[in-house]
Amino acid sequence: MSEQDPVAGFAVAVVREEGKWRCTAMAGDALRELDAAITELRKIRSTGAAFGLLDVDDQFFLVVRPGPGGVQLFVSDAAAALDYDVAADALDLLRVDPPADDDDDEVWPEGALDILADIGLPAPELQVIAGEVDLYPDEQLQIIAQRCGFADEFNQLLDSLDSIAQ
Template identity: 70%
Template structure:
């Protein structure tokens, strides 16, 4: 496995669970920021009759939404070009069977399932608008997603703790 980024990866990884109409946010191990398998494994251990997904903000550069299911994980990478510099982004593209962009392509576009949170009140078209807000940092985009889905307070409270 290649390691394009030598510095430690900063950011956060949050597990979001909806159980009996209540939202709960908890931190994931920081290994989830570097390895997609670690994020999927940790989320897969969370038992819930409701929704379980992860929100990962990596180095103030991009975010990943990971939603495990029996059919495999649904994924959304906010910036496909991040795969050129980050293993976790490359892993997302690998799992999606999408080639990384060319080195000289500087446009930003998401890759994956824009409807990953549609059943929780965030249709793909709205998620596309949030992802398209390239002037925002990933944590700000994820806060917008949290607000739109209804767990903004829980998400903000957790970020204040970590």
């Protein structure tokens, strides 16, 4: 996959400010380049939670949460690093070795399981959601949105993205 090829999926910036959730679409390069996602999220000025949810090519998802002390990351499938630069960059930032080529049939999450614990998604629940291999990443992200309380805003944005794509 070359740097210029578009990657299917979606990237959503999620912000909670003054008790209200807001979901906005992020630029498509956020699905290709982790730095692009981090840079875009850092531009959001918010006193509340601000993070990104990325569904990359219907293969895996990323949660990206920049903060004053650095960037917290969660990758639903570390083996995706074998095929996707954004996943490889995430593992690099997490200082985790990419899996061996023969491990690509095994799915395991990597990163901060407690990345959304402060907004209603405890680490054990995120681990269970990521482990649901029968679900597509968009379905897993919808469960996360539901548990954290922004499902309506999230689904509304996805619906609008779907109607634009058609």
